Amino acid sequence: MNKFLSTTCLAACSGVLILGMTVSSASANEWPTDDIRLVVPYAPGGTTDVLSRRVADLLQQELDTNVIVENRPGAGSTVGTGRLARGGRDAGHTILMASPGHTIGAAIYPDLSYDPVEDFVFLQNMIDIPNVMVVPASSPYESVIEFVEAAQEENMTFSHSGVGSSIHMSGELFKTLTDTNMTAVPFAGSGAALPALLGGDVDVSFENMPTVLSHIRSGDLRALAVTSAERSEYLPDVPTLAEIGEHNLDQFITTAWFGLIAHNSFSEEAQSVMQEALAKVMEREEFLDFAEQLGAEPGQVSGEEFKQFIIAEVERWDGVAQQAGISQ
Amino acid sequence: MENFSEVIAIFFSLDNFIAIALGVVIGVVVGSIPGLTATMAVALALPFTFSMQPVAAILLLVGIYKGGMYGGSITAILIRTPGSPASACTLLDGYPMAQQGHAKKALKTALYSSVIADFISNIALIFFAAYLAKIALNFGAPEFFWLICFSLTIIISLASGSMIKGLMAALLGILLSLVGLDEVFGSQRFTFGNYNLMDSISFIPLLIGLFAIPEIIEFYRKKALPHIKAKASGAGLAFSELKRCMTTIVRGSLIGVIIGAIPGTGATAAAFISYSDARRRSPNKANFGKGEVEGVAAAEAGNNGVAGATMIPLLSLGIPGDVITAIILGAFMVHGLTPGPIMFQENLSLIYALFMGIMFSSVVLLLVGNVAIKYFSLIADIPKSILFPIVLMFCVYGAYAVNNDTFDVWLMLAFGVLGYIFNRAAIPAAPFLIGFILGPMFEDNLRRSLLIGHNDLSIFVRGPITWAFIALTVGSIGLALYRFISARREARNIADKA
Amino acid sequence: MTRAYVKRRIKDVSDVIAGSILLCFSLALVFYLVPNYINEPPILQNPMMSPRWLPGIVGWMIVLFSILLILQGFLLDRSGEDDERQIEKGSTRRFILMVAALLIYVALFEAMGAVFTGILATLILFVAHPVRTWWAYSLAFVFPIAVTFLFVKVMNVPLPISPIGF
Incomplete structure (x- = not known):
C-alpha cells in the first residue's frame, strides 16, 4: 500500500511538474530534437538487454521519436559506461541502462576512468529484481539460521554467475555479515551455474528471482529467504533476510536494480521530459506484465533519490569487495 | 493423444509458417555475413516477437538460430570467412574444395548434412529429452573437466604435418584465451591496463583475422595471375557421395546431440570433435584438410546436431545452454511461459505445437538452403581481385559490429598477420582455435572442481561419467602414440630399404 | 660463415x-x-x-x-x-597498396566513417590488382553504402558515420 502511494505520488508530482514545463516551452524546439540512443553496457540477450529493448519500444511510443538500442559490452559494464562518461556530441540524447554492475564495477575495476556518481544524472530506476537464497532440494537446511550455524562450523560453497555480479556480491555480503566459511564457485552465467546447484554440487546460491522461480515452484530448489526489503509477492511464504534479524542479517537488503542514467551534461529539460515519459512507460500494462514475468517489482526511485541510492550502493560494495579480497 | 486437435489448431496457423520461413531466411543471410552472428540476429529479433503469438514468436527465433547455424558455413566454404564460430571447422575442407572448383558440392554437402543432423537432433529433442536432461544434470565440473581433456586430444589428430607445430599452435591458443579477468579472483591477466582486453579477446575478430585475412594478404603478395574463368561453382553432390558420408553424418549428429544437451559446451566444440572422429575413422584420412567431402559433412553434422539438442535442457529444465537459448528463454518468459518440468504439465499442447514447428523448420532449411546455394555459389565465379576487397570490407564492418569498437578491427588485423605467419611457417590454425576455445573451459572446470571438492582430488574420479571420459582420454592419447610410433617405424623401414 | x-x-x-x-x-x-x-x-x-x-x-x-x-x-x-x-612474389607496389588499404581501415574507420573508408580502401585494392573491368569500380561505391545501410538501418547495428554525414 505504502509503495503504491509513493509511486502514484511521485508520478503525479512529476506529471504536474512536466505539465508546467511543456506549457511554458511549447513553441520552442523541444527536446528531443534527435533520435535517442539507449546504450546497453552488456551483450545482446541478457536481462539488461531484453529489458532495455522493451523499454525502448514503449519509450518510443511515449516520446514519438526513435529510440535506438546500442550494445556496448565489456569489462562488467564499465566499457559502455565509460564511453557515456566521456560525453561527446550525442550525450544530450543518450541514456544508459545501468544495473548493479555500475556500482560494483567501481569497487572491482582498478583505475576506472569515470566517477560512478558525479559523471551522471540519474533518471529513473525501472525495475528491482530480488535475489533469492536457495539451496538444493536435497540440502538438510530448512532455514537461514540452520544454514548459518552449519556454515560457521564447516566450509560451504556458493555458486555465482561471474566475479562482480550481484549474485556473487550478495554471497560475499552474506559471508561478511554472518562471519561464515563460504567459498565462491564461479560459473559463466546463471545458465551454467544452475545445474551445479540443482545437482547439489554447491551448497547455496543467491540467484536472481526469475532464474530460480520455476525451480522453487517445482520443488527442485528450496528458497530460504529473499534479499529484498519486503517479501516478494511471488514467494509470499519466504521470509526476507532482514526479517531474520540475527547474525547482522538485518543489514542485508539488496536487489538487482535496473535504471536509466545519462551523462551529466544531459539538459534539465531533457531530464524532465525523460522522467515524465518513463513514469508513463512504467504505468503501461505491457511494462507491468513484463516486470511480472521477470519476477520484478517496478522501480521506486528517480532523480535525486536514485542518486542517493547509488551513492549508498557504491560505498557498500566497495566495503564488501575489499573484505572479500576482490578489489584490485 | 487426447488434445491432438488442440495441437493442430495451435500449429496450423499462417503466422507460424511465416515465422519459420522468415526466421530461416534471416538466419541464413545474417549467418553468412561475417561478424553478424545468429546470436546477434536472435537478440535483435526478440523485440519484434513481443506482440506475436507465443508459438510463432519462439519459432521465429528457432528458425533464425537454425538458419544461422547453416548460413555460417556458406562464407566459410566460399571465402574462408566463417560467418559464425561454429562453422570454423567447416572451412578446413570446405574452402579447399571450393578452390578445387567444387564449391557447389561443398555447399550441398554442408546443407544436406546440416538438415539430416538437424532432423536427428529434433528427434532426440522430442523423444529423449527427459533422459538426456538427466545426463546433463549429472554433468558437474569434474565431468566437464574430463570432457575437455578428451576434446583436447583431438588436437593431436588435427595437427596435420608436424606434431610439434600443432601442439605449439594449441598452446599459443590457450595462452591467448587466458587474456582478461581471471574467473575466480577477478585478477587481470595480460590486460596491460587495456579495458578492451578485460573481457578477453573477442572471438569473431580472431576468427575472421585468422582465416580470411591471410588469404587476402597472400593474394596481394603473390604475383598477379590472370583470372581463369572456369565453371568454378562446379557440379553438385552425387547421391553416392552422400551415401558414403551417411555414417559420418549420423555419428556427427549424435555427437552434436550429446554435446548440445550438456549446457555450456557449444556447437564449435561439437563440430571439431565430430570432425576429428570422422578423420580418425575415414579411409581417406590423408585427404582431410585438403578438400574431403566427409570432412565438411562431419563438421556440419556436428554443429547442427547441437541446434535441436540445446533446446533439451531449456525446455525440460529451464536451463539455457548457450547465449541463443538464453534469449529464447527470455522470449518464453515475455509470453508468460516458464520452460521447465511445469510447462510440460501445464502447456503440453503448446510444446507439441512447438515440436511440430521445429521439425518443419528442418524442411524449410532444406528449401531455403537450396535456393541460397544457387545464388551464393556464384560468388565462387567472381574474380578474386574484385571479391577480396569486398570481403575485406565485410570483415572490417563485421569485426567492428561485435563490440562497436575499432579496437576489434585492430585485433582482427593483428590476428590476420599472425595467421599469415602461421601459413608461412606451416603452423596449422585449427589447433590454435581449439586451444583458444577449450583453454578457459579446461582451467575453469579444473578450478571449479577443486573449489566444489574443497581441494580434495578424489572429486575427479567421483562417478561413472568421469571414469568413462578418463578412459576415452587415455585411449585417445594411447592410440595417437601407437600410430605415431608405427608410422615412424614404417618410415625407417622404407628408408632402410632405399 | x-x-x-x-x-x-x-x-x-x-x-x-x-x-x-x-x-x-x-x-x-x-x-x-x-x-x-x-x-x-x-x-x-x-x-x-x-x-x-x-x-x-x-x-x-x-x-x-x-x-x-x-x-x-x-x-x-x-x-x-x-x-x-614457396610462392612467387608479386610486385612491391601491389603489396604496399594492400597495406595502405588495411591502414586506412584501422586509422580512419572511426573518424571518417564506415562508408568513406570502405569506398577508399576498396578502390585502392581494385587499383592495386589492377581490376580492368571498368564497371567493377562502381561496386566499390555500391557495397559500402548498401552494407552500411543494412547494418545501421535494417539490423540496427551501429557503424561509425563520418562527420560529413555518410
Whole structure:
C-alpha cells in the first residue's frame, strides 16, 4: 500500500511538474530534437538487454521519436559506461541502462576512468529484481539460521554467475555479515551455474528471482529467504533476510536494480521530459506484465533519490569487495 | 493423444509458417555475413516477437538460430570467412574444395548434412529429452573437466604435418584465451591496463583475422595471375557421395546431440570433435584438410546436431545452454511461459505445437538452403581481385559490429598477420582455435572442481561419467602414440630399404 | 660463415627461425610477463587455483616445444614438403597498396566513417590488382553504402558515420 502511494505520488508530482514545463516551452524546439540512443553496457540477450529493448519500444511510443538500442559490452559494464562518461556530441540524447554492475564495477575495476556518481544524472530506476537464497532440494537446511550455524562450523560453497555480479556480491555480503566459511564457485552465467546447484554440487546460491522461480515452484530448489526489503509477492511464504534479524542479517537488503542514467551534461529539460515519459512507460500494462514475468517489482526511485541510492550502493560494495579480497 | 486437435489448431496457423520461413531466411543471410552472428540476429529479433503469438514468436527465433547455424558455413566454404564460430571447422575442407572448383558440392554437402543432423537432433529433442536432461544434470565440473581433456586430444589428430607445430599452435591458443579477468579472483591477466582486453579477446575478430585475412594478404603478395574463368561453382553432390558420408553424418549428429544437451559446451566444440572422429575413422584420412567431402559433412553434422539438442535442457529444465537459448528463454518468459518440468504439465499442447514447428523448420532449411546455394555459389565465379576487397570490407564492418569498437578491427588485423605467419611457417590454425576455445573451459572446470571438492582430488574420479571420459582420454592419447610410433617405424623401414 | 654453409647444416631454416622466436617469446613470458602482469591473490589454498598456474605451465611447454622445433629444424629434412610454402612474389607496389588499404581501415574507420573508408580502401585494392573491368569500380561505391545501410538501418547495428554525414 505504502509503495503504491509513493509511486502514484511521485508520478503525479512529476506529471504536474512536466505539465508546467511543456506549457511554458511549447513553441520552442523541444527536446528531443534527435533520435535517442539507449546504450546497453552488456551483450545482446541478457536481462539488461531484453529489458532495455522493451523499454525502448514503449519509450518510443511515449516520446514519438526513435529510440535506438546500442550494445556496448565489456569489462562488467564499465566499457559502455565509460564511453557515456566521456560525453561527446550525442550525450544530450543518450541514456544508459545501468544495473548493479555500475556500482560494483567501481569497487572491482582498478583505475576506472569515470566517477560512478558525479559523471551522471540519474533518471529513473525501472525495475528491482530480488535475489533469492536457495539451496538444493536435497540440502538438510530448512532455514537461514540452520544454514548459518552449519556454515560457521564447516566450509560451504556458493555458486555465482561471474566475479562482480550481484549474485556473487550478495554471497560475499552474506559471508561478511554472518562471519561464515563460504567459498565462491564461479560459473559463466546463471545458465551454467544452475545445474551445479540443482545437482547439489554447491551448497547455496543467491540467484536472481526469475532464474530460480520455476525451480522453487517445482520443488527442485528450496528458497530460504529473499534479499529484498519486503517479501516478494511471488514467494509470499519466504521470509526476507532482514526479517531474520540475527547474525547482522538485518543489514542485508539488496536487489538487482535496473535504471536509466545519462551523462551529466544531459539538459534539465531533457531530464524532465525523460522522467515524465518513463513514469508513463512504467504505468503501461505491457511494462507491468513484463516486470511480472521477470519476477520484478517496478522501480521506486528517480532523480535525486536514485542518486542517493547509488551513492549508498557504491560505498557498500566497495566495503564488501575489499573484505572479500576482490578489489584490485 | 487426447488434445491432438488442440495441437493442430495451435500449429496450423499462417503466422507460424511465416515465422519459420522468415526466421530461416534471416538466419541464413545474417549467418553468412561475417561478424553478424545468429546470436546477434536472435537478440535483435526478440523485440519484434513481443506482440506475436507465443508459438510463432519462439519459432521465429528457432528458425533464425537454425538458419544461422547453416548460413555460417556458406562464407566459410566460399571465402574462408566463417560467418559464425561454429562453422570454423567447416572451412578446413570446405574452402579447399571450393578452390578445387567444387564449391557447389561443398555447399550441398554442408546443407544436406546440416538438415539430416538437424532432423536427428529434433528427434532426440522430442523423444529423449527427459533422459538426456538427466545426463546433463549429472554433468558437474569434474565431468566437464574430463570432457575437455578428451576434446583436447583431438588436437593431436588435427595437427596435420608436424606434431610439434600443432601442439605449439594449441598452446599459443590457450595462452591467448587466458587474456582478461581471471574467473575466480577477478585478477587481470595480460590486460596491460587495456579495458578492451578485460573481457578477453573477442572471438569473431580472431576468427575472421585468422582465416580470411591471410588469404587476402597472400593474394596481394603473390604475383598477379590472370583470372581463369572456369565453371568454378562446379557440379553438385552425387547421391553416392552422400551415401558414403551417411555414417559420418549420423555419428556427427549424435555427437552434436550429446554435446548440445550438456549446457555450456557449444556447437564449435561439437563440430571439431565430430570432425576429428570422422578423420580418425575415414579411409581417406590423408585427404582431410585438403578438400574431403566427409570432412565438411562431419563438421556440419556436428554443429547442427547441437541446434535441436540445446533446446533439451531449456525446455525440460529451464536451463539455457548457450547465449541463443538464453534469449529464447527470455522470449518464453515475455509470453508468460516458464520452460521447465511445469510447462510440460501445464502447456503440453503448446510444446507439441512447438515440436511440430521445429521439425518443419528442418524442411524449410532444406528449401531455403537450396535456393541460397544457387545464388551464393556464384560468388565462387567472381574474380578474386574484385571479391577480396569486398570481403575485406565485410570483415572490417563485421569485426567492428561485435563490440562497436575499432579496437576489434585492430585485433582482427593483428590476428590476420599472425595467421599469415602461421601459413608461412606451416603452423596449422585449427589447433590454435581449439586451444583458444577449450583453454578457459579446461582451467575453469579444473578450478571449479577443486573449489566444489574443497581441494580434495578424489572429486575427479567421483562417478561413472568421469571414469568413462578418463578412459576415452587415455585411449585417445594411447592410440595417437601407437600410430605415431608405427608410422615412424614404417618410415625407417622404407628408408632402410632405399 | 657463408649462407651456403648454414644451409647445409640446417635442414629447415624456417623451423629454426620460428623455434628461436618462440623460445625468446616463451622465456620472456615465463620470467617476465607472468610474474609482472598477473596478480596473485595473497591467500591460496592450492597452487592450481592460482591465476598464474596455467599461464606458467603453458609457458614452460612452449619453451620445451620451441627447443624441439629448433632441433627438428637442424635434424629433420622436410624440404620435400616445403614446396607448398614457396610462392612467387608479386610486385612491391601491389603489396604496399594492400597495406595502405588495411591502414586506412584501422586509422580512419572511426573518424571518417564506415562508408568513406570502405569506398577508399576498396578502390585502392581494385587499383592495386589492377581490376580492368571498368564497371567493377562502381561496386566499390555500391557495397559500402548498401552494407552500411543494412547494418545501421535494417539490423540496427551501429557503424561509425563520418562527420560529413555518410
